[in-house]
Amino acid sequence: MHQIAIIGAGPSGCFTAQALAKLLPEARIDIIDALPVPYGLIRYGVAPDHQGTKAVIRQFERLFERQGVGFFGDVRLGETVNLEALQGLYDAVVLATGLSADRRLGVKGDDLPGVLGSGVVTRALNDHPDANPVTISERVVIVGNGNVAVDLVRLLAKGAGEFHGSDLSEAAAVQCGDVRRIDVVGRSPSDAAKFDPVMIRELGRLEQAAIHVHGLSGEGKIVEALQHLEGHAPEGATCEIHFHFGWTPEEIEGATHVTAARFRQGDARMVLPCDTVLTAIGFEGDTPGADAEGFIAPGLYATGWLKRGPRGTIPENRADAQGVAARIAADLATVTPAKPGRDGLLALVPGAVHYEQWQRIDAAERAEAPEGRVRRKIPTIAQMRSIAQQTGES
Amino acid sequence: MQIAVLYGTETGNAEMLAEDIASHLSDHDASVTNLSDFDPAGFDAGTFYVVVTSTYGDGELPASAQPFAEAMEAAKPDLSGIRFAIFGMGDSEYPETFNYGGKRLEEILTGAGAERVGERVTHDASGSDMADDLALPWIDEILSTVDA
Numbered sequence A: 001m002h003q004i005a006i007i008g009a010g011p012s013g014c015f016t017a018q019a020l021a022k023l024l025p026e027a028r029i030d031i032i033d034a035l036p037v038p039y040g041l042i043r044y045g046v047a048p049d050h051q052g053t054k055a056v057i058r059q060f061e062r063l064f065e066r067q068g069v070g071f072f073g074d075v076r077l078g079e080t081v082n083l084e085a086l087q088g089l090y091d092a093v094v095l096a097t098g099l100s101a102d103r104r105l106g107v108k109g110d111d112l113p114g115v116l117g118s119g120v121v122t123r124a125l126n127d128h129p130d131a132n133p134v135t136i137s138e139r140v141v142i143v144g145n146g147n148v149a150v151d152l153v154r155l156l157a158k159g160a161g162e163f164h165g166s167d168l169s170e171a172a173a174v175q176c177g178d179v180r181r182i183d184v185v186g187r188s189p190s191d192a193a194k195f196d197p198v199m200i201r202e203l204g205r206l207e208q209a210a211i212h213v214h215g216l217s218g219e220g221k222i223v224e225a226l227q228h229l230e231g232h233a234p235e236g237a238t239c240e241i242h243f244h245f246g247w248t249p250e251e252i253e254g255a256t257h258v259t260a261a262r263f264r265q266g267d268a269r270m271v272l273p274c275d276t277v278l279t280a281i282g283f284e285g286d287t288p289g290a291d292a293e294g295f296i297a298p299g300l301y302a303t304g305w306l307k308r309g310p311r312g313t314i315p316e317n318r319a320d321a322q323g324v325a326a327r328i329a330a331d332l333a334t335v336t337p338a339k340p341g342r343d344g345l346l347a348l349v350p351g352a353v354h355y356e357q358w359q360r361i362d363a364a365e366r367a368e369a370p371e372g373r374v375r376r377k378i379p380t381i382a383q384m385r386s387i388a389q390q391t392g393e394s
Numbered sequence B: 001m002q003i004a005v006l007y008g009t010e011t012g013n014a015e016m017l018a019e020d021i022a023s024h025l026s027d028h029d030a031s032v033t034n035l036s037d038f039d040p041a042g043f044d045a046g047t048f049y050v051v052v053t054s055t056y057g058d059g060e061l062p063a064s065a066q067p068f069a070e071a072m073e074a075a076k077p078d079l080s081g082i083r084f085a086i087f088g089m090g091d092s093e094y095p096e097t098f099n100y101g102g103k104r105l106e107e108i109l110t111g112a113g114a115e116r117v118g119e120r121v122t123h124d125a126s127g128s129d130m131a132d133d134l135a136l137p138w139i140d141e142i143l144s145t146v147d148a
């Protein structure tokens, strides 16, 4: 029996396991994650009010519940275990640890208090255990023209009553509660904005935000969707959203804290007074230099954002994972299985959180869901561990 | 009766449901095929088709169903005599285009002369129902009328 370890239980790791389970039904597949809980950015990135997108988790539950794939959480590669040890235990090791560091704006003042990266903010609003609470004040500038920028706009502009059926926690709601004005500024012209039109359309259902779109140019689906938003003005709106296109960030102003963000378009300047700047211009980090099929070195592979860079949606990760799995299956055809796999891992990391223990955490989160919410995430690693270690039925 | 389950998917939800439907119908030796691998010239009047598709973008077909839609458009096959049931997957978070994928695919098939059997049912990813809980009773009901 071949033993395969996948490091990272985000969508890429899980889709790789799914494809491998099909290609190699005899193999034993273990997914390892640094957190005691699985699913990566599906749990901690995808917006709390997009539960339908998170529902892809049902596919992954089947892997663990019916297909014998192992989950071992609270095991951090590089700390709890090292790569060499894992390669000694498994015939193939797949790195699927993603890329989570926010790309910096790269202008003067981008490190002032009040400037926050979208990763930091979305982790906080999703109750990631490593996230510190963020302070988002009344006047917010969001730099970036992608879907994460739209997620932020929506989460900040929604009123308390607009989160029905989500898993936004009370703590997160407090962090994004009092925003009065949001300016969304993109470097490219409107027809080159990377928003998904359907995400823009969704803003047209905001119940307490008035929307103004400045400087539209060109045509296409995104421009049409933006045109449609212009003038959205629900009665009693408490928040204003302004979209601006074609402005390059020049400087974040402020002595001890952000006071304004300055942009340039040719010779023109735009200064937006604000207390918070959110950058949603993508993520960065080192990639391990895998080829198109995910091959790094014999027995070592990469998939997902770690392999391709921090771009692309869940479906793209699925297609990519299937390609990587096919390569692994082909390579393993010439490998005689002789490694200890799971037994060796458990000897090495006896404290790993198993799938059944995650199910206990999951059940506790659902049971403690506040009114109108589908769950309340357990906010700290210590509490997760403590629930995981409770014995007997609860 | 031969049964072929065809699916269109992006993140795999429709594929998993298609597989579940096929294993549920194991008495019929049902096959499962991604629409991306299905040639419209391959429709066969002796087979009953169960089509499962999700919805993407602005109410469009998922990526794996798009080549099929294009091939149908190009080949314009006559599908009279072909019978199918269709199950859509969508998300009510996208209310304006909820389940347009299923609707689109149904229009493509009936437009070519195929006959829809039973109601087109939709799963809502934001709802609390599991897709299987809707789809398996649905297909049993349909097959009880087709088998007869």
Ligand SMILES: Cc1cc2nc3c(=O)[nH]c(=O)nc-3n(C[C@H](O)[C@H](O)[C@H](O)COP(=O)(O)OP(=O)(O)OC[C@H]3O[C@@H](n4cnc5c(N)ncnc54)[C@H](O)[C@@H]3O)c2cc1C
Binding pocket: A007, A008, A009, A010, A011, A012, A013, A032, A033, A034, A035, A038, A039, A040, A041, A042, A045, A046, A047, A050, A053, A075, A076, A077, A078, A096, A097, A098, A099, A100, A118, A122, A148, A151, A303, A304, A305, A306, A311, A312, A313, A314, A315, A317
């Ligand atoms: C804010 C945000 C919102 C998004 N919204 C959507 C959306 O609505 N729809 C959509 O299709 N896509 C969305 N995306 C994109 C989507 O989340 C990514 O395409 C996808 O999650 C990448 O998958 P991955 O498995 O490569 O990485 P990740 O999801 O980041 O998973 C990596 C996993 O590896 C683990 N890990 C990291 N380091 C270690 C280590 N040293 N040891 C062990 N484990 C480790 C992490 O804990 C994590 O579980 C969003 C992205 C972001 C950032």
Ligand SMILES: Cc1cc2nc3c(=O)[nH]c(=O)nc-3n(C[C@H](O)[C@H](O)[C@H](O)COP(=O)(O)O)c2cc1C
Binding pocket: A052, A053, A196, A198, B008, B009, B010, B011, B012, B013, B014, B015, B053, B054, B055, B056, B057, B058, B059, B060, B062, B089, B090, B091, B092, B094, B097, B098, B099, B100, B125
């Ligand atoms: C970017 C995106 C756009 C979507 N657009 C729609 C839509 O317009 N209408 C709809 O009913 N569902 C829409 N959905 C929901 C999917 O159809 C639903 O999640 C489905 O279960 C996915 O199935 P699949 O995994 O087989 O692709 C969308 C989902 C995403 C991620």
